[in-house]
Amino acid sequence: MKLKEPKTVLRVSSFIINMSGTAGQVIRCKAAVAWEAGKPLVIEEVEVAPPQKNEVRLKILFTSLCHTDVYFWEAKGQTPLFPRIFGHEAGGIVESVGEGVTDLQPGDHVLPVFTGECKECPHCHSEESNMCDLLRINTDRGVMINDGQSRFSIKGKPIYHFVGTSTFSEYTVTHVGCVAKINPAAPLDKVCVLSCGISTGFGATVNVAKPKKGQSVAIFGLGAVGLAAAEGARVSGASRIIGVDLNPSRFNEAKKFGVTEFVNPKDYDKPVQQVIADMTNGGVDRSVECTGSVQAMISAFECVHDVINYH
CATH class of the missing domain: 3.40.50.720 (NAD(P)-binding Rossmann-like Domain)
Incomplete structure (x- = not known):
């Protein structure tokens, strides 16, 4: 896997989603799965569970490749955590929301972000730090905070998350604090890089x-x-x-x-x-x-x- 600049934006899907028909159900979709460190990603059919409390499920329309994805895919100097779905720079649409989510609704255009904000801890209220006590980046965590489980699986086998976003999938589940709502007029194929690099x-x-x-x-x-x-x-x-x-x-x-x-x-x-x-x-x-x-x-x-x- 070789990263070239400028970043390559990958078109994941172009069809308009039917939010009401999938809410509350397991969604089967395509995802690029890393089974082993340094081995080519494999396009697999994965099952994506519905969002739980304070979570949202997103339809990813565009995602880009960041060197951080490559770094953890190579697993040089980190604890390997596989199989895993990488990706953290993306743009998409909210498909459904879990219990307690009031700031977002199906159809909202959003950017997933790996450094989230719970909006309640001292760091979130500070003018000098955004290192949220709950949602600060944790590259070793491959599950959701709510219940310690993955929302991805293949034939019953859990597939780990990456920095709470995992955007190399047509659908993903994130904590609501790791989602930024954006103006629907913004072109998702351009603004997806705002999630990280920019x-x-x-x-x-x-x-x-x-x-x-x-x-x-x-x-x-x-x-x-x-x-x-x-x-x-x-x-x-x-x-x-x-x-x-x-x-x-x-x-x-x-x-x-x-x-x-x-x-x-x-x-x-x-x-x-x-x-x-x-x-x-x-x-x-x-x-x-x-x-x-x-x-x-x-x-x-x-x-x-x-x-x-x-x-």
Whole structure:
């Protein structure tokens, strides 16, 4: 399984669902099931149980592939949990709702999100954290919170969930707190990436880095997350947005998202943090690391003007 940028959006289904005819019943549908780590996904017929208390069942219309799906499919460095249905960036329609669900109803257009909000715990009420006590991301949990059971099965054998979303299935069941209602006019084939990649980069820049108008920002990695981070810097009013990437073909596309200058570390015989410091009279005001590379994290930290510390 190889991930390419930009993310590939997969059309799952195009027919209009008959919500009233399936509510409360087990639905049989197609899903891409990972039976073993690193082995090709298999399209299987799965049974999807009705939603229980505080749950919703969604008809997934579009889903995209994120590197996180690949990472846990490979199961390198994590506890393997298989068989499993991956996927967490998607757009769909509410098919039915379980007991206690009042904010959503069948027919609503929604995005499933892996970092949910119960709306009641201290973190959900905080202005500084969205790490919900109940619904914060848990990659080791393959069942529903309500009863510790999976809503997926094949011939009676449970199939594990992934981060509470499992969007590589025509139907999925999620906790109501892991669903965001959206404007039905929004094209689901485009906004499905808001479930993860776009909100990750944009949110990290706008809500955490918080660059001020006129400041400089370095973005390490110009994939989907990095482009979203650049857009966050642009709308925040940053005057210089320096994109850092090893792939020069990404630079032209990055201009559309506000990147004003480009640095390819391979073009220099000195650390990229020093290159950026030289460009900016001592370092940038903010930096956002979007690759997951430890070396890139070090460079991103050290290119900020108050912490320049070359090795």
